[in-house]
Amino acid sequence: MEEYITRFSTYLFWDVNKDDLDMEKHSQYIIKRVLEYGMLQDWNIxxxxxxxxxxxxxxxxxxxxxxxxxxxxxxISQTPKEQFRCYTYQRSNPQHWNF
Incomplete structure (x- = not known):
């Protein structure tokens, strides 16, 4: 498990100690961080x-x-956006007007 953590880009987990990350316990955090800030090599890992x-x-x-x-x-997963909570939550949460 640790070999996976060390293979990620160095900047990806700037706010935490990489040694404390666990691929199973922190799976949501790791996946979200890679999806939003990772490079292709991080995605592949x-x-x-x-x-x-x-x-x-x-x-x-x-x-x-x-x-x-x-x-x-x-x-890439051929999953409709509507099945993701972030899509439906964003649509149901009204935003401020942009002047």
């Missing part, structure tokens, strides 16, 4: 460890997710 199906199931529960990350994940 996450996909190799968790598998696309598990990533999608975990991501469906995210309250927020960067729109590009959502579009990418939706496209």
């Amino acid at each position: 996450v996909k190799q460890y968790y598998g696309l199906g598990r990533i999608v199931e975990i991501a469906k529960g995210f309250r927020e997710l960067e729109p590009r990350a959502l579009a990418y994940l939706s496209a």
